Amino acid sequence: MLRDFSTGCEWLSINTATVRKQLGLPQIIDQCARRGIRLVCPWRDQVEAAGLALISKHLKDAGVGLSGYCRGGFFPASDTAGLQAALADNRRAVDEAKALGAPCLVMVVGSLPGALTGTPKSHDLSLARQQVFDGLAATLAYAQTVDMPLAIEPLHPMQAAERACVNTLEQALDICDALEPVATGKLGVVIDAYHVWWDPKLETQIGRAGAKRLLAYHVCDWLVPTRDLVNDRGMMGDGVIELKKLRATVEASGYRGPVEVEIFSDRWWSAPAADVLDQCIGRYRTVV
Amino acid sequence: MLRDFSTGCEWLSINTATVRKQLGLPQIIDQCARRGIRLVCPWRDQVEAAGLALISKHLKDAGVGLSGYCRGGFFPASDTAGLQAALADNRRAVDEAKALGAPCLVMVVGSLPGALTGTPKSHDLSLARQQVFDGLAATLAYAQTVDMPLAIEPLHPMQAAERACVNTLEQALDICDALEPVATGKLGVVIDAYHVWWDPKLETQIGRAGAKRLLAYHVCDWLVPTRDLVNDRGMMGDGVIELKKLRATVEASGYRGPVEVEIFSDRWWSAPAADVLDQCIGRYRTVV
Secondary structure (H helix, E strand, C coil): CHHHCCCCCCCEEEEHHHHCCCCCHHHHHHHHHHCCCCEEECEHHHHHHHCHHHHHHHHHHHCCEECCEEEEECCCCCCHHHHHHHHHHHHHHHHHHHHHCCCCEEEECECCCCHHHCCCCCCCHHHHHHHHHHHHHHHHHHHHHCCCCEEECCCCHHHCCCCECCCCHHHHHHHHHHHCCCCCCCEEEEEEHHHHCCCCCHHHHHHHHHHHHEEEEEECECCCCCCCCCCECECCCCCCCCHHHHHHHHHHCCCCCCEEECCCEHHHHCCCHHHHHHHHHHHHHHHC | CHHHCCCCCCCEEEEHHHHCCCCCHHHHHHHHHHCCCCEEECEHHHHHHHCHHHHHHHHHHHCCEECCEEEEECCCCCCHHHHHHHHHHHHHHHHHHHHCCCCCEEEECECCCCHHHCCCCCCCHHHHHHHHHHHHHHHHHHHHHCCCCEEECCCCHHHCCCCECCCCHHHHHHHHHHHCCCCCCCEEEEEEHHHHCCCCCHHHHHHHHCCCCEEEEEECECCCCCCCCCCECECCCCCCCCHHHHHHHHHHCCCCCCEEECCCEHHHHCCCHHHHHHHHHHHHHHHC
């Protein structure tokens, strides 16, 4: 169906964090639609700021669909109340994803409790990983009741303390295989080029994943040098990731979904949103 | 033999980069000796600045030995001349390590040519990895003629473009097994807590390594947040790495060598060297 568009960006999706400092979500949707971008991946805080019902209608009116919904996860906590609160929040995220018609809920699993705000309450990475496993199991059980696929996103190891203790594709796939031994497409992974490009086992693990586990594909670029651990991602083509090769590998494994641009960057957040989106389209057509 | 000292830091070594901005190598050696630190791991540029013969004598006079020598590696290049120059430079590094009585030469293998200076001439990570493999093979052949063990240091994935395309312990051990199927202690790895603490396969791979492959153990800490990809390492105890647990794992696998403190940090480089060394000793005794 998507292949019927003739804008040259039928498979392009914009993760709405890419221009989150310039525009509200309704405006981002409009700017995308105007350019023939038919897919976005919004964040929960952006949806909440505008209102779920309004965004749901706005998407329909604009003819823009979702490539995913960001994000569930952040399971680890230092006490039972915190663990329970995380599970409840993940159920809400699943419901929102469903209401918006997302093809999957992206899971950034979390890691050491408190680390994201600079005050880690625990250094026990193994415990965090166990809590993540348990949290994914519980959330998967709920997500299956509403038929919402969960896509675990392994994050770059430099995020292992604050944002995700799932740091390689192999580790994410091991979790998938443990929780859902027969892959049905309801539990899988996000491959984000930025997070995994360095991995010596990347090709092997993408091959292992296959169509049933590959639920989303994100791109940006790794700058040399990279000046910040979070907000210095590059526009595709400005860094060193072999994006065409990686996309070919992902598609050879059976992936047939969108290519989602997700750039956290102080530089690009300070540019006009229209310029950023035009760059995304241009680079998507030439280097991705 | 080392166990005969009674300073409480018999197994402590100082990687001399830790105070490289405050002192020259002879002064670092003196400051260590004065505190009962009997081991250092110097860098080639520091040795060159003072003169190899002078440092060799200075170490003997001070009663200070080496836990390793930093560093060989940086094999990838964009042309044959560059590859050959890297091999020649690695032979010199082996010779220097031998002259100084180092137990091993630390190998930081390099990655995309030109990336370290901000102008990558290639984005081909697979090619860099092949060049590293070939460079290690050639250097190992030379090192064996003078009986100098090579210790491959997997670097954190955030260094995959600039400094090392060997980024996990598993990858380093795979190279060791390919180049030296029967482990003799002449080819192995450096485990640096900072580079590997995040790895979900860390325990398994340390167990795989064993005494014949574990040639050096480095420590510092991972700060939350980390503000720079290179020069924001933490003093042991200031971050989130479970150092005692990691050391126990390394020693359970058969490692019986020194614990080397290596801290690249603008913060600690701006403190008086004496204070830094005193902190290293104190933290070594309490949290490592």
